[in-house]
Amino acid sequence: MKPFAYLRPGSVAEAVRVSAERPESHFLGGGTNLVDLMKLGVESPGLLIDVSRLPLDLVTPTDDGGLRIGATVRNSDLAAHPVVRERYPALSQALLAGASGQLRNAATTGGNLLQRTRCPYFQDTSKPCNKRAPGTGCPAREGAHRDLAVLGHSPDCVATQPSDMAVALAALDATVHLHGPEGERAVSATEFHRLPGDNPDQDTVIRPGELITEVVLPPPAEGAFSLYRKARDRASYAFALASVAAVLTVRDGRVAHAALAFGGLAHRPWRARAAEDVLRGAPATEETFARAADAELAAAEPLRDNGFKVALARNLAVGALAELTARADRSG
């Protein structure tokens, strides 16, 4: 690891100012991904700006009945928050599906969104990788890509975005709030992560010097149930092969509202708009759910060894929507 300076700013404004002045700097949250990447030589900041003690550690209601989540709220605290558990269960479950108890105690909301792909070539500095070293190539396309993308990939990159939390935020229509040298702005959680295109070194739309200050959830859709389901290689403590966050409102046997996002399939949480179009107004049956999942996954372009992900994602989505329909039935 290369030597680095360390600074603990007293305010968001100071953090952003120093970040703009020192392009070799990196914000430090819980460090569960960044410190690891520094050990691997993937990241080598000259200055760490430790933002983990900034006063961004609160979860508070918004005026319109939504929820404001500070960027330094720890993943475990957010998952256990009574309002998140009751009104946004998909978010609580997604957080609890990620990492381990120890890691969730350290990881922050902002840091979780900015974690890097676990593509083995990205994490190995002896290998080419367009995301880590632009222009060097993508060995994953023909190499070990079983865990990688089936949707939205490019000739330059087939990495997947690893966060479970981000998938739930995409389905819940959250917004990510940023504070940067040019002021504040908000970005939809579905647009925060981007597709790789020909510049996969950019995971997100965040600009140099910008700091995530909070994530805002709108009020839950009326009468909606939500959940998060994840398929992985072992029962716990593994990244998703495929996952789904689903939000569903059923009225008189028909889908009144649906929001669906896939994880583990693409360079960003994959909001399933084509599936939602099929679902809206249709009978809440497994036949509809399968048709909706197929409509979305028709866009899939599996690589040599990861075609199984398409069927996995389809079955996860159908199962999740059926489970939410059963819950709606039980609640009358």
Add this chain to the structure above:
Amino acid sequence: MDTIAWRDVTDAGEPPPSDDRSTFTLHINGSDRKLTLDHRTTLLDALREHLGLTGAKKGCDHGQCGACTVLVDGRRVNSCLLLAVAQEGAHITTIEGLADGDRLHPLQEAFLERDALQCGYCTPGQICSALGMLDEAADGSPSYVTEPGTAAAGGPVPLDAEEIRERMSGNLCRCGAYPRIVEAIEDVAP
């Protein structure tokens, strides 16, 4: 804590603070320790290499095995992924801080009683993780396998074997002592 002999190498002619080093205090097992360390030093390396506390183990050094688990301000964390300098002022509990003199902590007793180890390398991390985990469940924190609605009013989450396995999944045991680790923790769980 008087029985623990500190091996403090920070006074042994190390260079003074600079851009790449800082002087700060950690509260470890009830004692204040002032350190001047390179910013690259993880909490695990500070404990093992600078303070002589070798109970927390370096397994993978990448946050994947849990052998380095300690408690920071009462919460279990992977000390290999925390920078020591970022823990300034924190209260840290390691496996060395659990016993009350010669009286072992109930979790330590349970691991002995159940023979919940073979080589023992992961055991300090398992026990520190279990300690943090029991507090999390007592505080009503759910896990991925907790039925929605359980302890929603804030009461403790009951711990059966499935809950313990899920909550302890961040601690690997290459000897495969998992069944007895779960039994030992069940013995101590309320």
